[in-house]
Amino acid sequence: LDDTMVIAMGEFGRTPWLNEARGRDHYPRAWSMAMAGGGIRGGVVYGATDPGGYEVVENPIDNRRLFATIFKALGIAPHEEYELPGLPTFYRVEGDAAPIEEVLV
Numbered sequence: 041l042d043d044t045m046v047i048a049m050g051e052f053g054r055t056p057w058l059n060e061a062r063g064r065d066h067y068p069r070a071w072s073m074a075m076a077g078g079g080i081r082g083g084v085v086y087g088a089t090d091p092g093g094y095e096v097v098e099n100p101i102d103n104r105r106l107f108a109t110i111f112k113a114l115g116i117a118p119h120e121e122y123e124l125p126g127l128p129t130f131y132r133v134e135g136d137a138a139p140i141e142e143v144l145v
Contacts, residue, residue, distance in 0.1 A: 041077025
């Protein structure tokens with residue numbers, strides 16, 4: 041894991057309650073993921089929900105901070121710009137989103 045990052049996540053969390061079919065629906069308000077290796081500090085838990093899993097109550101982040109963290113861990117400049125022919129200038133991470141330093145080695 042010195043030079044490989046492993047990420048386990050989905051595009052949504054799941055509801056903290058069961059639906060009528062005894063399954064769980066998409067729930068965008070709180071979700072979890074796991075990251076290991078490739079510049080990520082082991083054993084760190086960052087953020088928390090309330091006891092029922094309804095709301096993020098500690099250290100909420102958005103997708104920009106997540107990707108800034110991934111890029112920085114891999115040694116890639118998070119805010120570097122790049123050009124695609126015929127399109128506006130793009131940035132790996134838009135705005136001033138800061139990496140989550142607490143999870144980085």
